Amino acid sequence: MTALEIRNVCKSYGKLETVCDVSLNIEAGERVALLGHNGAGKTTLMRMILGLTPVQSGLIRVLGTAPGSRLARASIGFLPESVAFHGALTGREQLRHFARLKSLPVRAADAFLERVGMADAADRKIRTYSKGMRQRIGLAQALLGAPKLALLDEPTSGLDPISRHEFYDIVAELANSGTAVLLSSHALTELEARTDRIAIMSKGRLLANDDLASLRQSARLPIRLKVTTTLADADRVAQELGGARINGASVTLTCHQDEKVAMLGQITAFGALIKDVDVTPGSLEELYRHYSAANPEDR
Amino acid sequence: MHLLNVARLEILIARRNMWVATSVILMSLFTIVLTLTGGAPTGTLGVDPLVVAVTSITTLSVYLVPLIGLLLSFDAIAGEVERGTLALSLTYPLSRAEILFGKFLAHFAVLGFAVAVGLGLTLAVTIWQYGAADLSFAPLVRLFVTSLALGAAFLGVGYAVSGFVRAPGVASGVVILIWLICVVLYDIGLLGALVADDGGAFTKTLFPWLLVANPADAFRLINMPADTVVALSSGLSAAGSVSGLAGQIASLIIWPVLAIALAWVALARLEP
Numbered sequence: 001m002t003a004l005e006i007r008n009v010c011k012s013y014g015k016l017e018t019v020c021d022v023s024l025n026i027e028a029g030e031r032v033a034l035l036g037h038n039g040a041g042k043t044t045l046m047r048m049i050l051g052l053t054p055v056q057s058g059l060i061r062v063l064g065t066a067p068g069s070r071l072a073r074a075s076i077g078f079l080p081e082s083v084a085f086h087g088a089l090t091g092r093e094q095l096r097h098f099a100r101l102k103s104l105p106v107r108a109a110d111a112f113l114e115r116v117g118m119a120d121a122a123d124r125k126i127r128t129y130s131k132g133m134r135q136r137i138g139l140a141q142a143l144l145g146a147p148k149l150a151l152l153d154e155p156t157s158g159l160d161p162i163s164r165h166e167f168y169d170i171v172a173e174l175a176n177s178g179t180a181v182l183l184s185s186h187a188l189t190e191l192e193a194r195t196d197r198i199a200i201m202s203k204g205r206l207l208a209n210d211d212l213a214s215l216r217q218s219a220r221l222p223i224r225l226k227v228t229t230t231l232a233d234a235d236r237v238a239q240e241l242g243g244a245r246i247n248g249a250s251v252t253l254t255c256h257q258d259e260k261v262a263m264l265g266q267i268t269a270f271g272a273l274i275k276d277v278d279v280t281p282g283s284l285e286e287l288y289r290h291y292s293a294a295n296p297e298d299r
Numbered sequence: 300m301h302l303l304n305v306a307r308l309e310i311l312i313a314r315r316n317m318w319v320a321t322s323v324i325l326m327s328l329f330t331i332v333l334t335l336t337g338g339a340p341t342g343t344l345g346v347d348p349l350v351v352a353v354t355s356i357t358t359l360s361v362y363l364v365p366l367i368g369l370l371l372s373f374d375a376i377a378g379e380v381e382r383g384t385l386a387l388s389l390t391y392p393l394s395r396a397e398i399l400f401g402k403f404l405a406h407f408a409v410l411g412f413a414v415a416v417g418l419g420l421t422l423a424v425t426i427w428q429y430g431a432a433d434l435s436f437a438p439l440v441r442l443f444v445t446s447l448a449l450g451a452a453f454l455g456v457g458y459a460v461s462g463f464v465r466a467p468g469v470a471s472g473v474v475i476l477i478w479l480i481c482v483v484l485y486d487i488g489l490l491g492a493l494v495a496d497d498g499g500a501f502t503k504t505l506f507p508w509l510l511v512a513n514p515a516d517a518f519r520l521i522n523m524p525a526d527t528v529v530a531l532s533s534g535l536s537a538a539g540s541v542s543g544l545a546g547q548i549a550s551l552i553i554w555p556v557l558a559i560a561l562a563w564v565a566l567a568r569l570e571p
Contacts (some may be wrong), residue, residue, distance in 0.1 A: 052389060
């Protein structure tokens with residue numbers, strides 16, 4: 001069964017359309033990143049999936065049931081954006097409370113505290129925690145009870161690079177065990193190798209929804225090549241390849257995906273003149289900018 | 300039974316925040332002092348020392364019980380909205396009713412515990428001073444039960460404010476204002492109206508009902524034994540006889556129910 005099905009969903013507050021005609025499916029074990037700048041409608045979409053905000057038109061089904069139903073709620077793990085738990089409680093007390101709400105034994109909470117690396121700090125008051133530690137407690141409660149669908153709203157904000165790495169390891173593990181994961185982010189670089197599919201939202205509309213390679217292909221973003229040669233030969237190399245000389249001994253070129261191999265052949269033909277070649281495919285940032293800049297009416 | 304899970308967490312929070320300790324100490328301290336000092340004139344008046352103690356404690360409880368109730372409840376919904384935990388809780392298999400009544404159960408228990416400890420100490424001190432022989436316990440039981448009703452009413456008012464304003468800072472200001480109006484300004488207003496009316500129609504018809512319409516005043520009237528120690532009680536109690544015991548009891552039953560219902564409306568219409 002499709003873990004999450006969204007069909008032509010719209011939501012507007014007054015005249016402001018926060019979510020407009022969005023359709024998106026997520027299957028079990030899939031990791032989907034929802035990208036968009038602030039106010040793009042990511043959080044509203046998540047709140048509708050959770051049943052916190054009513055759907056205005058269109059249809060959302062969580063494991064075949066309506067959002068907010070007991071079954072839907074029992075099978076969802078949710079990490080809200082910048083959640084703050086009651087400072088007077090310890091991490092363990094807070095997580096055990098959530099375990100009870102999911103009708104799990106309290107020992108389950110202890111296991112997940114360990115999983116997110118909070119076993120040592122679990123008995124300290126939450127008010128002494130850093131933002132990253134609070135986020136870990138938030139993640140632990142979302143993981144409780146092996147949810148069928150995990151919704152993670154800006155999960156890595158406030159985490160240092162190593163914590164982010166660990167976080168995506170946990171997400172991968174979760175997906176491998178069959179959980180469908182939808183996470184929103186605007187920290188783009190970290191998503192490249194860590195998600196199966198990328199959905200881009202802008203002004204409430206879903207502009208793209210595909211894996212990274214296909215998105216790159218359809219966006220036809222230029223590939224950048226940086227050729228390092230010697231000071232004496234830089235001008236000649238630049239002229240023959242049709243690139244621009246930078247930093248004395250380097251030349252930069254751009255080409256499309258289908259021209260890449262031919263271009264590399266041309267470069268290697270220079271033989272010993274070439275010291276090094278760097279190939280940079282269009283980054284997620286460029287992709288994102290490409291899609292969010294494209295006027296939705298033209299598409 | 301998630302209601303009990305919510306209540307369990309709230310009691311833990313109340314203990315951590317020293318709300319339990321604070322309310323118990325507050326109630327104990329004042330009741331002991333009033334019992335000890337209030338007992339002094341009983342020899343000459345010749346009335347039951349427990350009745351004297353209950354009368355003094357009533358005047359205190361009118362201030363203290365609503366205050367404790369409001370302080371326990373003002374953050375209950377607004378605080379969770381601000382922290383984002385209400386939205387999170389609602390994504391769990393947990394209903395709004397379970398959240399509201401779980402919190403109410405916990406705070407009501409804390410309040411009841413504080414009142415019980417205070418009145419228990421009163422009883423202990425009185426028995427220690429005068430012996431248990433000639434005491435009538437009915438006023439003490441009545442004070443306990445009506446304190447619970449008064450506390451429940453103000454817990455409900457606190458939740459309602461918390462749910463409607465959604466910001467803990469604003470909620471704390473509003474509940475203090477409500478407290479001030481109910482226990483101080485309302486009476487002063489009525490008194491002013493009485494003086495202005497000078498025994499006219501207002502005094503005879505509307506005033507007794509306006510008096511019991513305030514749960515704090517209904518509580519005061521019900522616990523002031525007009526026949527035994529009228530000299531100790533406030534002048535307002537004479538007027539209480541018009542609306543009668545039924546009016547006072549009705550006020551103390553309707554207010555908790557009404558306030559909790561209002562809190563329920565506030566929580567139900569809240570989109571976290």
